[in-house]
Amino acid sequence: MKLALLGLKxxxxxxxxxxxxxxxxxVVAVSDNNLKAAExxxxxxxxxxxxxxxxxxRHVLEHTLPDVCCVADESGMRLEQLLALLExxxxxxSEKPLVTTLADLERxxxxxxxxxxxxxxxxxxxxxxxxxxxxxxxxxxGIGTVSQVATQKSYKWGERPAWLQSRARLGGTxxxxxxxxxxxxxxxxxxxxxxxxxxxxxxxxxxxxETEDQASILAELSNGASVTARLDYLRPVQAATHxxxxxxxxxxxxxxxxxxxxxxxxxxxxxxxERIPFETTENIFVEFVKFLRGGRPPRIxxxxxFYITEVVLRAREAADEKKLIALPPLRPVxxxx
Amino acid sequence: MKLALLGLKxxxxxxxxxxxxxxxxxVVAVSDNNLKAAExxxxxxxxxxxxxxxxxxRHVLEHTLPDVCCVADESGMRLEQLLALLExxxxxxSEKPLVTTLADLERxxxxxxxxxxxxxxxxxxxxxxxxxxxxxxxxxxGIGTVSQVATQKSYKWGERPAWLQSRARLGGTxxxxxxxxxxxxxxxxxxxxxxxxxxxxxxxxxxxxETEDQASILAELSNGASVTARLDYLRPVQAATHxxxxxxxxxxxxxxxxxxxxxxxxxxxxxxxERIPFETTENIFVEFVKFLRGGRPPRIxxxxxFYITEVVLRAREAADEKKLIALPPLRPVxxxx
Numbered sequence: 001m002k003l004a005l006l007g008l009k010x011x012x013x014x015x016x017x018x019x020x021x022x023x024x025x026x027v028v029a030v031s032d033n034n035l036k037a038a039e040x041x042x043x044x045x046x047x048x049x050x051x052x053x054x055x056x057x058r059h060v061l062e063h064t065l066p067d068v069c070c071v072a073d074e075s076g077m078r079l080e081q082l083l084a085l086l087e088x089x090x091x092x093x094s095e096k097p098l099v100t101t102l103a104d105l106e107r108x109x110x111x112x113x114x115x116x117x118x119x120x121x122x123x124x125x126x127x128x129x130x131x132x133x134x135x136x137x138x139x140x141x142g143i144g145t146v147s148q149v150a151t152q153k154s155y156k157w158g159e160r161p162a163w164l165q166s167r168a169r170l171g172g173t174x175x176x177x178x179x180x181x182x183x184x185x186x187x188x189x190x191x192x193x194x195x196x197x198x199x200x201x202x203x204x205x206x207x208x209x210e211t212e213d214q215a216s217i218l219a220e221l222s223n224g225a226s227v228t229a230r231l232d233y234l235r236p237v238q239a240a241t242h243x244x245x246x247x248x249x250x251x252x253x254x255x256x257x258x259x260x261x262x263x264x265x266x267x268x269x270x271x272x273x274e275r276i277p278f279e280t281t282e283n284i285f286v287e288f289v290k291f292l293r294g295g296r297p298p299r300i301x302x303x304x305x306f307y308i309t310e311v312v313l314r315a316r317e318a319a320d321e322k323k324l325i326a327l328p329p330l331r332p333v334x335x336x337x
Numbered sequence: 338m339k340l341a342l343l344g345l346k347x348x349x350x351x352x353x354x355x356x357x358x359x360x361x362x363x364v365v366a367v368s369d370n371n372l373k374a375a376e377x378x379x380x381x382x383x384x385x386x387x388x389x390x391x392x393x394x395r396h397v398l399e400h401t402l403p404d405v406c407c408v409a410d411e412s413g414m415r416l417e418q419l420l421a422l423l424e425x426x427x428x429x430x431s432e433k434p435l436v437t438t439l440a441d442l443e444r445x446x447x448x449x450x451x452x453x454x455x456x457x458x459x460x461x462x463x464x465x466x467x468x469x470x471x472x473x474x475x476x477x478x479g480i481g482t483v484s485q486v487a488t489q490k491s492y493k494w495g496e497r498p499a500w501l502q503s504r505a506r507l508g509g510t511x512x513x514x515x516x517x518x519x520x521x522x523x524x525x526x527x528x529x530x531x532x533x534x535x536x537x538x539x540x541x542x543x544x545x546x547e548t549e550d551q552a553s554i555l556a557e558l559s560n561g562a563s564v565t566a567r568l569d570y571l572r573p574v575q576a577a578t579h580x581x582x583x584x585x586x587x588x589x590x591x592x593x594x595x596x597x598x599x600x601x602x603x604x605x606x607x608x609x610x611e612r613i614p615f616e617t618t619e620n621i622f623v624e625f626v627k628f629l630r631g632g633r634p635p636r637i638x639x640x641x642x643f644y645i646t647e648v649v650l651r652a653r654e655a656a657d658e659k660k661l662i663a664l665p666p667l668r669p670v671x672x673x674x
Contacts, residue, residue, distance in 0.1 A: 144540075145540055147538065147540055147550065147551045147569065147571055148551040148553060148567060148569055148571075150487075150489070150553075150565070150567050152487070154587070154592075195536070195659055197534040197555055197661050198555070198563075199532070199555065199556075199557045199561075199563035199564075200563065201484065201561040201562065201563060202561075203481075203482055203484055203589040205589060213484065213589075214484045214485040214562070214563060214587065215563060216485060216487075216555055216563035216564065216565045217555075218534055218535070218536065218553055218554075218555035218565065219536075220536045220659075224536075224538040224539075225538065225551070226535075226536035226537065226538060226551060226552060226553035226567070227536075227553065228487070228553045228555065228565040228567055230485060230487050230563070230565055232484065232485050232587050234484055234485075234587050234588070234589060234592070235592065235605075236590075236591055236592065236605050236606050236607050237607060238605065238606065238607050238608065238609045238610070239592075239605050239610070240610070250491070250551065250569050250571050251571070252540040252542060252550075252571060253573075254573055255491075255571070255572065255573065255576075268572075268573050268575065268576050269573050269575065270573050270574060270575050271575065272575045273575070273576070273577070318661075322532055322557075322661060322663075323661055324534050324655075324659060324660055324661040326659075
């Protein structure tokens, strides 16, 4: 199987690790506007002896026809890249969000419906063992009916490339980071969103540019449960870890919680407090390739990817315009077979 | 100083403790629809040898003229009680919220403006040493500019009296519990609210009746900081503590956090992680009586009490009607002298 990578700006290490596990994946080309980074990336890859590095992503598709392509470039470039891949029937593992505007999402939706490509998105939280375990606990009824969810994603900003400071190139903090939070909430609960509101803001520190350094999202799930997701880039450099992720789900029969650095999930029910360990989970790229080879759909489907992109773009709109937005139900991107 | 108590349904122990500390406060009357509870309450009080217990609160005001009255009855009864006290010029220490509808709040506001009574409200979190310390840290610039606030109040429901199941008698979970969260956010940050949205819901468990067992509130502060406050009554009976209160404030220069059971506040800044202890703070009733005797205003003023009651009633409206509401600025309840 031939793999190309457009951009090296995201969760590319998971793809490389997956390719290594599969053993029969050949990297045929990689592009990044930082050509030196692309070349250095190839040098480290045993699977890439014949691969070429390009500064311009279009050259990848002019010179090769990969079976599958990882798209991890600036968010503002994604629509054109995805359209080019869909046109060629190349399977896609995309960074998040799929695109940065609702108009672009509709264009992509139409192109996807006509294409033979399969698509998944790098919502890597679904492949973190702790969240897979939380999902199991909730889906087996371990906390009863889901009533409330709260998440946090807090990061250090540190040194970041310039494109992350631009609304046009990044799309904003809610689409870029909030998509992880809202997707993991949807996945562990098994519930879609019905309403969303949000506020986001900039502290004025120059290193953030146009990008919001904090956001808080409020949403409602289809069963009436309420959701809050807070995001910030204000974690002090001296803090113990780069990130400070937290998840708490309250149900009618218990509370399940897992926070940054925890080596077990905490489940409190009428039976008392349990510490539940978590195991490994399948690599995101391996799972997608198995699907391409006739296996079952990956845990992050194209429907999931389009749906959650729409939700975060609506959440950003809610924050930009200070309004509460009713969300439409998931629209399948391809007719059921 | 003569003290009466209308209702024994709230934070009455803080009043009793304060009266004991002051030493010269005489309890002259107490009412509760549970007359036996009122009588038992008086028996335990050394300051109450001449006091009378009544089942009907109006009898208190027919038979005595207290200097100050603690109003801790069902929330739905509060307007009439407060109006009767304002008419008589009795000073008021009220349970929260002041009233349960915006129309009632306007009636109360007009009556207060004409009255000679002073008023404070039992927002007892302001008298918890940990929050007073968080306020000091933030007000001295310890986290820079406030960017984001998140709070949690999670409680066991257990055995609760019937009035707590009624919207008309309680007013709902956001006004009853959320008022603590929103007030403490406002107090520690020193910032008012500009917008609010919320969702709340009932799981259908019969013991909650009409009362929401969960709510999530989203708000914006006057400097653009975002706020989330989550409330729930779903804490399992087997959990280690009755409540699970949490507060986290993120600023441009640090994060301050204190959670249930913590014996110190955690402050993370570029200087590293500090554990900051907290000391005692003045009793709420003592502080109010000192004010009545010519001292400085209590930390919970009448303006604070009216303002935060309006905010939570708007938040409940936002949740009931699934909309985002722009909040008016604080309107002083009496013209400045």
